[in-house]
Amino acid sequence: MRFLVAGAGSWGTAFAHVLLERGHDVVLGCHHEEQAAAIDATGRNPRYLTTVDLRAATAVPLADAPGDVDVVVVAVPSRAYADVVAALPGDAPVLSLTKGLDPATGERLSTRVSGRAVAVLSGPNMAEEIAIGMPTAAVVASEDGYLAGQLQHAINSSAFRVYVNPDVTGVELCAAAKNVIALAAGGVDGLDLGDNSKASLVTRGLAEMSRLGEAAGARAETFAGLAGMGDLIVTCWSRHGRNRRAGELIAQGRTPEEAVAEIGQTVEGLTTAPVLHALAKRLRVELPITDGVCSVLGGRSLDELVSRLMGRQPTEE
Helix, strand or coil, X not given: CEEEEECCCHHHHHHHHHHHHCCCEEEEEECCHHHHHHHHHHCCCCCCCCCCCCCCCEEEEHHHCCXXXXXXXXXXXXXXXXXXXXCCCCCCCEEECCCCECCCCCCEHHHHCCCCCEEEEECCCCXXXXXXXXXXXEEEECCCXXXXXXXXXXXXXXXXXXXXXXXXXXXXXXXXXXXXXXXXXXXXXXXXXXXXXXXXXXXXXXXXXXXXXXXXXXXHHHHXXXXXXXXXXXXXXXXXXXXXXXXXXXXXXXXXXXXXXXXXXXXXXXXXXXXXXXXXXXXXXXXXXXXXXXXXXXXXXXXXXXXXXXXXXXXXX
C-alpha cells in the first residue's frame, strides 16, 4: 500500500519506520521544507529519532503532499490537526495517531475529518521503543469494519501487534485523558511521594477516564484495554513520557512553558487538560484529578492539590 504520513515528529517518524518495515511505500510529509530536504538527502530525520533509517521513504513538504495514496496517517499536534486534515489532497481514508481533543471545538479529533473514512490508532506506543523494534501492541478503531481490518493486516507484525475495536469514542477519549493523568503522575514523581501514591493516582485516573467514557457513550471494556489501561500505564511510568516528565518538572518549580522548552517537543496534556475539563462540565462528569491539574496549571500549589485530593470525602470504590 502507499501511505502518506502527515507529520515528521517522533511518532510520525517511528510509524513511518513501522510501515517501511512492512514493505509499504511511504511518503513522509514534513512541516518544514528544510526537514524534508534533509531526510531525502541523508535518510535520517535531523531532529527526531535521528538514528531511524528513512532511506526508503520519500520526504516532501506537507504543502506538496500527493493525493494518490491509499491511506493518510495523521501524526501532528492536536492544535494543528483540523487545519492539516482540511488541507489534505485526495480522498484517501485517514488513520489518526494524534492523542488529544480539538482545542477549538472540544470535540474528538476524528470528528474534524470530513468526506473520508477515518480510523484511529492508540495504545502503549512510545515512539523511541518502536523505532528500535521493541515489541508492543496497539488498537485500531473505526466505525468502518473493513477499513479497520485492512489497516490491521497492513500494519500488524511480530513487533507491532494490532487489534481492532469499533469503539472510536472510547479509544479517542482514552488517548486524550491519559495524557492529563500522566501530568499528575509526573507531579507525584517530582514531589517524590512514592510508588503507593503514584499507583493510587493512576488507578483513580483510570476510574475517572472510565466515567467520562460512559457519559460519552463509549464501551467500558475499552478503558481496560490497550488504549485505556495500557496507554495510561506506559504514559505515567515511561522515562520517554513527555507528559509525565512535564508534570515532574512543574512539580520541581518550572512553569509549563519552561517544562515544554526543556523537553523540546509537544506536550499534549497541557493543551488537552482545559479542553477535557470543559468537556466533563458539558457531560456533567466529575473529574477531580483533571480539575486539579487545571488548577495547578493555573497557578495553584501542587502540595495544595495533593491535600485536596486526599481530603475528599471517602466513598465506595
